[in-house]
Amino acid sequence: MTLMMDDDISKHLQIIESGLEEREDKVWMKENIIKAWLFCHEQRIRFIYGRTMEMPLVLPSGLCKLSLSSCSITDEALAICLGGLTSLRNLKLEYNMALTTLPSEKESLTVSSSVLLNHMLMAEGFTVPLNLVLLYCKEPSVSFEEPANLSSVKCLNFLVCEMESLPRNLKSLSTLESLSIGCCPNIASLPDLPSSLQRIRISDCPVLKKNCQEPDGKSWSKFRTFAGSTSTNTKLASLDLPLEINEKLQAPGNSFFLNHNSTSLSKFAALLEYFAVAWSWHLLQVIFLMACYGTKENCVYCLCHFTAAASCQNLLKKQGYELRQLKDLNELGGSLRVENLENVIGKDEAVESKLYLKSRLKELALEWSSENILHLDVLEGLRPPPQLSKLTIKGYRSDTYPGWLLERSYFENLESFELTNCSLLEGLPPDTELLRNCSRLRINFVPNLKELSNLPAGLTDLSINWCPLVMFITNNELGQHDLRENIIMKADDLTSKLALMWEVDSGKEARRVLWIDYSSLKQLMTLMMDDDISKHLQIIGSGLMEREDKVWMKENIIKAWLFCHEQRIRFIYGRTMEMPLVLPSGLCELSLSSCSITDEALAICLGGLTSLRNLRLEHNMALTTLPSEKVFEHLTKLDSLVVRGCLCLKSLGGLRAAPSLSCFDCWDCPSLELARGAELMPLNLAGDLYIRGCILAADSFINSFFR
Structure with missing residues (x-):
């Protein structure tokens, strides 16, 4: 990598x-x-x-032992390599991740003499395998005396040969699909080629390379005829030619495609990828060609089985990379990700993509990577098909949703909705009916999110990550001055705890946790900014960016963080309106990270989640204790609990009463009191217990801590 x-x-x-x-x-x-x-x-x-030059593994024919481990070798390269190793006794293949199949019984034949090959062809009952390789052939000329017996050959390779010309009757190989010529410096021209040929690859053949160049190359007319075919059986030419020749091959009017009428669809998809990577064609250009020259079945297959690559359109400000390339691809299926939407100049260009007509599409991701003023207009024009099951919006910079996200019955069965890095949105789409079938909701890095209402009733998986302005607090906790000051007083004890945590790894983990919270503090403090807070935030930011670990720097960072944390607690408990976290009772997965939730708000929230299996609480600095035993007793399906980076958490509450908890992770919670060992641990913990970055008393391992 x-x-x-x-x-x-x-x-x-x-x-x-x-x-x-x-x-x-x-x-x-x-x-x-x-x-x-x-x-x-x-x-x-x-x-x-995506390499532009072949690299066959050519080994001496007398090799007896071969071991290939943790290297990259393709199926065909292995087949050709092994085809000539008639003395091989021991073969070891380990950790070769590009291999998908071993050579078949008769998949490849490697010979070093055309005379020998012709004798084999005349033998009764002899059948040539699919791949034929002439390797280290020293004969000045080669001919196929019995071409009819080569009717099964689909792939022909000439490697490291001294011949001066290719067989003149090559055209009679009626089923040949692929021709590869490598390291054959004496070959000067191409013979007539069979009509079945779909791919030709030439490398390290300088004379032939020169003669295939326009306009004076001796073989240019044959090559051009081959590469420029405009018939329905369009073909692929992959030549090691100069850039200017490749540009000509890629010019409009030239079709370089696999013969989809006679080749498996899996190979069809594989060669599309080769186009995209090796020739720097954008994948959407490949899809566009496929729609123009291929069949609908090919199009659907490749988009379903080639999703990771063929579904990504990376918009650039250049011809061939515009949204309108999607206009006529209404058979598009599977998933589609469109990146760099900031390059779209307005709603009209977005509408040209006609996404709403692509009813086969199941998953759609719309992504911006930088700002412009047209985000709302562009998203308005990218109206997706109502049949969509998963929608992701990333990098959106507007505080308003497009009209189609305000239509209550627009989606027929949207099961997953994700907002990522949408910096101006303050809430979810207002109409609960829009997400009525949604079971999975992801809200990541939405710093201005201030409320979480209108949650779908059927939600089973919820993740809230880095939404620092979301503050969950109960009516009972509002305005409780004594409770607030008690929390702040307990935070003073954190100075020594953070200092101890800092010593473990020269501050690496402490810096990481504080940096995550520093980002949240910066956003939260915009609501209550004054000069003191601004000054302390600058101390935290500049201190954490320094690489050296100085005692005075550590102390300054911790003191500044504690000051800002106190302001945060006063602000949360000083609110005038409650905001409980009320979740659907069928929720199974819950993750709360870098948001503000109080002890009582968490207890009330979890109290009704009888189906909850996995719970993650990360970097929630207002938490000081987990809920009571009464709450955990009702969480009968809770299997996994992860608590990380909650610097002010002092107690596990009634966690020991959780009836089915099997895995408990506790990271970077230096305030947590773990001195009583087994008294705090879940009674039925049957799986994993992982404690890291917490402070244990000397007797923590006594009294059957790990029972």
Whole structure:
């Protein structure tokens, strides 16, 4: 991945690395690791098949032992490699992630002499396999004396050969689909090619390369005839030619496509990907060509089985990358992600995509990566099909929803709705009927969200992440001066706890937690900004950005954070209107991260969630205790609890009464009192207990702590 590193790949590699370092075996962790690995693996496969020059594995024919481990070798490369190893006794293949199948019994034949090949062809009952390779052939000329017996050959390779010309009767190979010529410096021209040929690849053949160039190359007319075919059986030419030739091949009017009438659809999709990566064609251009030249069945297949790549349109300010490319692709199915919507100049251009007509589409992601003033107009024009089951909006910069998100019955069966990095929205779409069938709701990085009402009654999975202006508090807690000051007094004790936490790893984990909360504090303090708060926020921000770990810097950061935290607590408890978190009783998954929820608000919220299985509480700085035993007794299905970065949490409350809890993670909660060991732990904890970044008393491991 060092050859193709970008932020997405780096992020997924970090997920894999950090997840594999964890000792506990959690369902959510397993899923995250697998998803991240699959993402990176997809990038690896695209990179391998996107190369512009072949690299066969050519080994001496007398090889007896071969071991290939943790390297990238494709199915065909392995088949060709093994085809000539007649002396091979031991073969070991380990961790080769590009392999999907082993060579078949008669998939490949490798010979080093055309004379030998012709003798084989004349043998009674001999059948040539699908792949034929001439390797290290030293004969100056090659001919096929019995071309009729080559009727089964679909792939023909000439590798590291000294011949001066290709077989003149190559045209008689009636089923040949792929021709590869590599490291054959003496070959100067192309013979007549069979009409069945769909792909030709030439590399490291300087004379032939020169003769295939326009306008004076001796073989240019044949190559041009082949590459420029406009028949229904359009073909693919993949040549190691200069950039200007590739540009000509990609020019309008030239069709480079797989013969979809005689080739499997899986190969059809694979070669589309090759186009997109190796020739830098944008994937949507490939889909556009597929819609023009391919069949509807091909289109549907590729969009269902090639979703990760073929469903992404990365809009650029250049011809061929506009939204109108989607206009006539009404058979589009599966999922579609449209990026860089800031490059769309207005509603009219967005309407040209005609997304609303794509009734086969199941999942849609609309993404902006920078600001402009037209977000609302563009989103208004990107009206999706009512049949959609999943909608994601990312990077949207407007405080108003488009009209179609205000129509109460617009979606027929929208099951998943996600808002990510939508910085100006203050709430969900106002009409509860719009999301009536929604079972999964994700709200990530929506910093101006101030209320969470109109939740779907059938919701089973809810995640609220980094919404610092959402403050859940009960009417009973409003204006309680004594309670508020008691919480602030307890926070003073946090100075020494944070200092101890800082010492463990030179402040690495403490800095991480404080940086996450610093972002929340900056947003929250916009509601109550004064000079003192601004000054303390600057101390936190500049201190956390410094790489060195100085004692005075650590103390200044902690003191500044405590000051801002006190203002936060006073602000939350000083509100004049309650805001309870009322959730549907059928909720199974709940994640609350970097939002403000008080002890009583959490207890009341959890009290009615009898179907809850997984609960995550992260970076919630207003929490000081978990709910009582009475609340946990009713959570009969709760299987997993994760508490992370809640710096002011002092008590696990009645957690020990949770009847079915099997996994408990507690990270970076330095205020938590764990001195009584087994008295605090769930009675039926049967799975994993993971404690990190918490302060344990010397006797914490006494009295059957791990019973």
